[in-house]
Amino acid sequence: MIIDANAFLGKWPFEDLPNSDPEKLKKLMKKEHIDKTLVSPIEGIFYRDCQQANEKLFKKIENFSNLVPVAVINPALANWEECIDENLKKFKIKGIKLHPNYHSYSLDNKNLKLMLEKLEVLELPVIFQIRMEDRRTQHPLIQVSDLNVEEILKLAKNFPRLPIVLGGIVYGEVEKHRTQLLKMKIIFIETSFVDTLNCIRRLIDLIGHKRVLFGTHHPFFYTKSAVFKIKEADLSSEEYSSILADNAKIIFGIK
Amino acid sequence: MIIDAHVHCSENMSETVDSAKKNGIDKICVSSLGTRHWFHNPVPREIKKANDEVIRAMRNFPDNVIGFCYLNPRHKNSLAELERCIKAGMRGIKLWIACKASDKRLYPIAKESIKLDIPVLQHSFNKVAGNYPNESGSENVCVLAERFPKLKIIMAHLTGAGYKGILKIKKHKNIFIDTSGGFPVVAVTEYAINQLGPERIIFGSDAPGRNFSVHLGKIYGAGISEKDKKLILGENIRKMLKI
Numbered sequence: 001m002i003i004d005a006n007a008f009l010g011k012w013p014f015e016d017l018p019n020s021d022p023e024k025l026k027k028l029m030k031k032e033h034i035d036k037t038l039v040s041p042i043e044g045i046f047y048r049d050c051q052q053a054n055e056k057l058f059k060k061i062e063n064f065s066n067l068v069p070v071a072v073i074n075p076a077l078a079n080w081e082e083c084i085d086e087n088l089k090k091f092k093i094k095g096i097k098l099h100p101n102y103h104s105y106s107l108d109n110k111n112l113k114l115m116l117e118k119l120e121v122l123e124l125p126v127i128f129q130i131r132m133e134d135r136r137t138q139h140p141l142i143q144v145s146d147l148n149v150e151e152i153l154k155l156a157k158n159f160p161r162l163p164i165v166l167g168g169i170v171y172g173e174v175e176k177h178r179t180q181l182l183k184m185k186i187i188f189i190e191t192s193f194v195d196t197l198n199c200i201r202r203l204i205d206l207i208g209h210k211r212v213l214f215g216t217h218h219p220f221f222y223t224k225s226a227v228f229k230i231k232e233a234d235l236s237s238e239e240y241s242s243i244l245a246d247n248a249k250i251i252f253g254i255k
Numbered sequence: 256m257i258i259d260a261h262v263h264c265s266e267n268m269s270e271t272v273d274s275a276k277k278n279g280i281d282k283i284c285v286s287s288l289g290t291r292h293w294f295h296n297p298v299p300r301e302i303k304k305a306n307d308e309v310i311r312a313m314r315n316f317p318d319n320v321i322g323f324c325y326l327n328p329r330h331k332n333s334l335a336e337l338e339r340c341i342k343a344g345m346r347g348i349k350l351w352i353a354c355k356a357s358d359k360r361l362y363p364i365a366k367e368s369i370k371l372d373i374p375v376l377q378h379s380f381n382k383v384a385g386n387y388p389n390e391s392g393s394e395n396v397c398v399l400a401e402r403f404p405k406l407k408i409i410m411a412h413l414t415g416a417g418y419k420g421i422l423k424i425k426k427h428k429n430i431f432i433d434t435s436g437g438f439p440v441v442a443v444t445e446y447a448i449n450q451l452g453p454e455r456i457i458f459g460s461d462a463p464g465r466n467f468s469v470h471l472g473k474i475y476g477a478g479i480s481e482k483d484k485k486l487i488l489g490e491n492i493r494k495m496l497k498i
Contacts, residue, residue: 225476
């Protein structure tokens with residue numbers, strides 16, 4: 001079984017992304033032998049109330065058993081708590097995705113802390129999306145900084161039972177924070193932006209295969225690139241199962 | 256045959272060559288900007304040291320490594336260094352960010368490149384927040400291409416050029432573009448083929464800073480014909496380098 005732990009669906013304002021609707025993603029998953037994909041709405045980044053984007057996407061994917069809903073929540077909005085409750089009840093979401101850089105709140109935001117407390121109680125994992133794209137090639141009108149990994153790790157110390165996935169992290173950031181990451185056992189690394197020579201093998205050497213999750217960053221990146229770098233790594237069967245499925249199953253409670 | 260037109264020297268070249276081979280890449284075009292520090296404006300001693308690293312890699316991996324000679328157009332001895340490297344078997348020139356591609360100090364190198372019939376791999380990136388002081392964007396590469404229409408320029412970093420850069424170079428038929436630069440962003444490969452034609456696109460990874468397989472995925476994952484893939488992955492650069 002292969003689970004893609006970090007993908008998106010919907011419309012990006014600056015270009016027409018191919019395969020960004022559920023039907024096309026389903027076809028692509030079949031082609032690349034991916035069994036399940038955790039998806040959040042791209043529009044959740046830009047809509048004034050991201051719940052509108054969540055609802056729109058989750059209704060669309062209701063009949064796609066291989067697409068797993070992840071809700072974009074903005075704790076700076078007053079409705080964050082009811083959004084979590086509603087998405088859990090109505091759409092059976094398996095996780096929360098946060099875009100503090102696009103939603104313009106800092107990591108010491110009071111509501112963010114309250115929200116992470118709640119998620120810890122609910123045992124609902126959170127994906128911090130560190131970046132959506134290469135900063136150098138962003139649209140001139142939307143120049144958004146990457147999240148600071150050190151600040152996320154500092155924040156995460158206050159929530160030791162909350163599984164946190166670092167989405168869109170690059171290899172250099174993992175290398176830089178390795179010591180800290182090794183101490184924090186429920187922080188996980190998603191692979192889509194990891195791109196250096198023999199990167200998956202190096203990542204395993206750095207933090208171990210139990211902490212790595214296969215991700216594609218679909219529909220922004222070629223899925224083939226994500227698949228190829230796994231193939232290149234010559235994983236043992238244990239490493240393969242962990243990275244490609246088991247870690248995601250445990251973190252997100254996927255059967 | 257798969258050829259990667261954009262690879263750099265590292266302290267562990269055998270790891271780079273092994274990784275290329277494992278990914279089915281037959282040959283890699285290697286230049287060195289220095290293995291420990293990349294100086295924006297290297298002095299002649301640093302240039303020589305960098306090129307010596309490439310010559311060593313060519314000798315150690317003769318079946319796999321094609322050398323490209325790194326030059327700083329500010330240096331008066333550039334042509335002598337080029338001659339030394341060509342004699343050692345190098346097949347191309349690498350220019351980075353010591354001078355913009357539009358700088359007149361490049362002209363003697365461009366003329367020699369035409370005479371030798373070897374390509375110039377010219378760094379270029381269109382950074383939204385601004386480039387380094389002497390770093391080229393696609394508009395600088397166009398100035399060079401217009402001044403020397405017989406010069407074969409491989410403009411580095413398709414993803415760094417973006418749609419704007421692709422459109423900018425479209426009319427300059429002597430500008431080719433390599434597929435390296437940034438992450439494996441969808442649709443750029445297809446857009447480049449539609450705008451420039453497959454004959455002007457050349458596979459490059461920018462390894463070892465980048466991963467061979469990730470950047471092969473930009474070609475194999477693109478919605479393009481097998482014929483176009485073959486051109487991009489090897490035929491275009493093979494023809495240019497006369498391999």
